[in-house]
Amino acid sequence: xxxxxxxxxxxxxxxxxxxxxxxxxxxxxxxxxxxxxxxxxxxxxxxxxxxxxxxxxxxxxxxxxxxxxxxxxxxxxxxxxxxxxxxxxxxxxxxxxxxxxxxxxxxxxxxxxxxxxxxxxxxxxxxxxxxxxxxxxxxxxxxxxxxxxxxxxxxxxxxxxxxxxxxxxxxxxxxxxxxxxxxxxxxxxxxxxxxxxxxxxxxxxxxxxxxxxxxxxxxxxxxxxxxxxxxxxxxxxxxxxxxxxxxxxxxxxxxxxxxxxxxxxxxxxxxxxxxxxxxxxxxxxxxxxxxxxxxxxxxxxxxxxxxxxxxxxxxxxxxxxxxxxxxxxxxxxxxxxxxxxxxxxxxxxxxxxxxxxxxxxxxxxxxxxxxxxxxxxxxxxxxxxxxxxxxxxxxxxxxxxxxxxxxxxxxxxxxxxxxxxxxxxxxxxxxxxxxxxxxxxxxxxxxxxxxxxxxxxxxxxxxxxxxxxxxxxxxxxxxxxxxxxxxxxxxxxxxxxxxxx
Amino acid sequence: xxxxxxxxxxxxxxxxxxxxxxxxxxxxxxxxxxxxxxxxxxxxxxxxxxxxxxxxxxxxxxxxxxxxxxxxxxxxxxxxxxxxxxxxxxxxxxxxxxxxxxxxxxxxxxxxxxxxxxxxxxxxxxxxxxxxxxxxxxxxxxxxxxxxxxxxxxxxxxxxxxxxxxxxxxxxxxxxxxxxxxxxxxxxxxxxxxxxxxxxxxxxxxxxxxxxxxxxxxxxxxxxxxxxxxxxxxxxxxxxxxxxxxxxxxxxxxxxxxxxxxxxxxxxxxxxxxxxxxxxxxxxxxxxxxxxxxxxxxxxxxx
Numbered sequence: 001x002x003x004x005x006x007x008x009x010x011x012x013x014x015x016x017x018x019x020x021x022x023x024x025x026x027x028x029x030x031x032x033x034x035x036x037x038x039x040x041x042x043x044x045x046x047x048x049x050x051x052x053x054x055x056x057x058x059x060x061x062x063x064x065x066x067x068x069x070x071x072x073x074x075x076x077x078x079x080x081x082x083x084x085x086x087x088x089x090x091x092x093x094x095x096x097x098x099x100x101x102x103x104x105x106x107x108x109x110x111x112x113x114x115x116x117x118x119x120x121x122x123x124x125x126x127x128x129x130x131x132x133x134x135x136x137x138x139x140x141x142x143x144x145x146x147x148x149x150x151x152x153x154x155x156x157x158x159x160x161x162x163x164x165x166x167x168x169x170x171x172x173x174x175x176x177x178x179x180x181x182x183x184x185x186x187x188x189x190x191x192x193x194x195x196x197x198x199x200x201x202x203x204x205x206x207x208x209x210x211x212x213x214x215x216x217x218x219x220x221x222x223x224x225x226x227x228x229x230x231x232x233x234x235x236x237x238x239x240x241x242x243x244x245x246x247x248x249x250x251x252x253x254x255x256x257x258x259x260x261x262x263x264x265x266x267x268x269x270x271x272x273x274x275x276x277x278x279x280x281x282x283x284x285x286x287x288x289x290x291x292x293x294x295x296x297x298x299x300x301x302x303x304x305x306x307x308x309x310x311x312x313x314x315x316x317x318x319x320x321x322x323x324x325x326x327x328x329x330x331x332x333x334x335x336x337x338x339x340x341x342x343x344x345x346x347x348x349x350x351x352x353x354x355x356x357x358x359x360x361x362x363x364x365x366x367x368x369x370x371x372x373x374x375x376x377x378x379x380x381x382x383x384x385x386x387x388x389x390x391x392x393x394x395x396x397x398x399x400x401x402x403x404x405x406x407x408x409x410x411x412x413x414x415x416x417x418x419x420x421x422x423x424x425x426x427x428x429x430x431x432x433x434x435x436x437x438x439x440x441x442x443x444x445x446x447x448x449x450x451x452x453x454x455x456x457x458x459x460x461x462x463x464x465x466x467x468x469x470x471x472x473x474x475x476x477x478x479x480x481x482x483x484x485x486x487x488x489x490x491x492x493x494x495x496x497x498x499x500x501x
Numbered sequence: 502x503x504x505x506x507x508x509x510x511x512x513x514x515x516x517x518x519x520x521x522x523x524x525x526x527x528x529x530x531x532x533x534x535x536x537x538x539x540x541x542x543x544x545x546x547x548x549x550x551x552x553x554x555x556x557x558x559x560x561x562x563x564x565x566x567x568x569x570x571x572x573x574x575x576x577x578x579x580x581x582x583x584x585x586x587x588x589x590x591x592x593x594x595x596x597x598x599x600x601x602x603x604x605x606x607x608x609x610x611x612x613x614x615x616x617x618x619x620x621x622x623x624x625x626x627x628x629x630x631x632x633x634x635x636x637x638x639x640x641x642x643x644x645x646x647x648x649x650x651x652x653x654x655x656x657x658x659x660x661x662x663x664x665x666x667x668x669x670x671x672x673x674x675x676x677x678x679x680x681x682x683x684x685x686x687x688x689x690x691x692x693x694x695x696x697x698x699x700x701x702x703x704x705x706x707x708x709x710x711x712x713x714x715x716x717x718x719x720x721x722x723x724x725x726x727x728x729x730x731x732x733x734x735x736x737x738x739x740x741x742x743x744x745x746x747x748x749x750x751x752x753x754x755x756x757x758x759x760x761x762x763x764x765x766x767x768x769x770x771x772x773x774x775x776x777x778x779x780x781x782x783x784x785x786x787x788x789x790x791x792x793x794x795x796x797x798x799x800x801x802x803x804x
Contacts, residue, residue: 145623145626146623147623147624147627147707148623149706149707154704154705154706155704155705169631169781169782256777258703258705258708259777259778260696260697260700260702260703260773260777260778261776261777261778262530262533262534262773262774263533263534263535263774263775265534266534266535266536267534267535270535330775330776330777332697332776332777332778332779333777335777335779335780335783336777336778336779336780340780481780481781481782482627482707483707483708483780483781484708484780484781485707486705486707486708487708
């Protein structure tokens with residue numbers, strides 16, 4: 001498979017590297033636009049997916065850099081091209097998973113992907129028109145009606161605009177328009193790393209504090225060539241799994257709430273708090289703020305605290321299983337979950353879904369097992385997949401992952417490696433590129449950093465799993481009932497600010 | 502004199518008791534979910550609070566927007582006068598009053614739907630369409646159910662056929678009474694936007710049926726809507742209790758009636774706790790089942 005990619009006519013080699021590794025920028029092979037386009041367009045055919053595709057300036061020339069993930073081979077492949085002129089032929093028509101990346105490129109630079117089927121802003125940055133004002137896909141007809149929801153919602157949730165084209169109660173098409181929370185956070189990393197950069201990384205998506213902070217720290221550590229002590233790696237992994245458990249359990253509760261199944265909603269809500277409190281035991285913050293920093297972690301865990309966490313995990317898991325089984329055993333719950341919001345495997349692959357959404361559609365996409373880094377090189381987390389691709393699969397998969405994660409925590413916390421919790425982080429190496437992937441609870445978090453001649457960030461690219469998955473949600477709603485949209489939405493539970501950055 | 506006191510007592514119950522049913526339901530749901538829950542009197546507090554507030558009324562609306570909640574409340578009060586509350590007959594009884602009851606409830610719905618459409622909001626239009634559809638399917642069950650009881654007792658007034666003659670129906674034609682009670686319970690859940698048909702506590706506009714129609718109503722208007730909805734629930738609960746507990750005459754009848762209302766509220770709370778909402782496309786089948794139950798009761802009676 002891999003040899004095929006390299007042997008494609010007119011295709012130069014790619015730079016293969018592993019997760020959490022840095023290489024000199026000069027080693028990234030430069031393609032002409034046609035061969036770069038071919039490389040990215042053929043990525044799915046060769047078993048690769050696009051983890052990131054973004055514009056940057058290399059040697060002061062407008063360039064595109066692609067990070068392809070070869071899940072089978074456990075490698076990340078980098079390639080770049082230089083675009084002369086104001087336009088290049090869009091890749092999206094041949095590989096739809098890059099459609100949002102190309103819209104982003106067009107928005108952030110003056111490059112135009114020619115032939116992109118749906119060119120409109122992603123985040124409406126200042127000077128690019130009024131936020132949310134853009135043409136929407138529209139279906140005309142006497143019986144067709146349009147329902148617009150948001151950006152201000154009835155619940156206390158993040159802002160996003162949803163435009164439904166409906167025929168009676170059936171959704172023909174849903175278009176999601178985000179960008180209301182664009183903070184320019186990628187730009188804030190430039191010239192860094194600053195002292196505040198780790199704090200910024202934690203706020204990329206507040207519910208994925210550990211995930212994004214870990215991805216940021218792995219990037220910095222790779223560029224600096226820092227050695228992180230094993231105990232710190234173990235604590236990061238434990239915090240990441242606690243974050244996963246808390247959010248998955250919260251999602252199960254939210255899914256129950258959406259279908260009016262109140263006992264499960266209430267109990268899962270309470271249990272989410274229990275798991276968050278365990279993260280607070282680790283570092284004093286329920287969301288893990290201030291724990292993960294370049295070089296290691298800031299708080300150690302005493303043996304008796306670890307023991308207490310393990311005990312409380314056992315109790316919490318017992319309650320979680322009881323409550324979850326109440327859901328799986330209630331026919332009216334299953335009637336709502338099953339066959340709602342179906343995303344077939346081939347569509348999930350075409351759209352480049354990651355994380356829970358991908359695994360629920362039978363795609364084996366879990367960075368922890370395909371591109372392990374940090375403590376996951378030492379502990380194996382079996383990835384669960386389900387074939388159905390519906391709301392039930394996304395819900396049940398969360399339950400399976402909660403079990404796996406708690407199992408891992410209960411196994412690892414009593415036998416944490418001894419030693420220091422923080423290592424030295426030297427200066428960053430100049431003109432290097434580092435890619436760091438972390439399997440956050442939503443899915444693959446990808447951070448890519450390029451350093452300049454002084455070893456400062458010249459480009460910092462963040463890809464939150466939500467960036468890949470929002471289109472999956474839009475697809476899942478096709479042909480569904482309007483009244484099932486909130487349920488489909490919860491089953492993905494995507495981040496608005498992680499997308500808006 | 503006794504008649505006047507009994508009538509005043511009934512008026513007092515009709516005006517004061519309905520929000521308590523909502524309070525009991527909320528408390529039961531909270532307890533089952535492991536929470537303490539709001540005070541039993543919370544619905545009264547809510548209504549009192551809303552009545553003290555100001556309203557913001559969209560300039561795109563017409564008089565219908567204000568008339569909707571008002572007419573719905575008056576219609577609910579008339580409906581309450583038509584059903585036999587407590588012991589003895591209704592405040593207002595006449596031949597064929599059960600048909601009038603169905604129409605009065607229909608009138609309330611018509612104006613609620615009209616007020617919703619009046620706002621021009623796509624949400625409320627959607628809710629209005631849902632409400633109208635489900636009401637069309639619930640109404641046959643309601644009328645057929647009452648028809649079965651009317652036939653069994655040989656009378657055409659609610660006060661008569663839910664009166665003392667009902668006891669003989671339970672011993673003579675128990676099967677059809679059970680069917681009617683089952684059918685009316687489904688109608689009660691559907692008409693009062695309870696789970697599994699609707700979720701009265703959801704904040705998700707896209708999934709709402711009844712709630713979404715009154716999204717634009719606020720302040721006193723919303724208070725009136727809530728009060729009217731409580732009375733409507735009270736009407737249906739009274740029908741169900743009077744049908745299921747055929748005890749008449751004296752204090753025992755009052756006790757059975759009030760106890761029956763409490764049990765009905767608790768039962769609704771339990772049903773809402775142990776079931777999830779139906780997928781909206783399955784609601785018609787649920788209501789059709791109620792129609793079939795009541796239709797079967799009529800067939801059993803008429804054979």
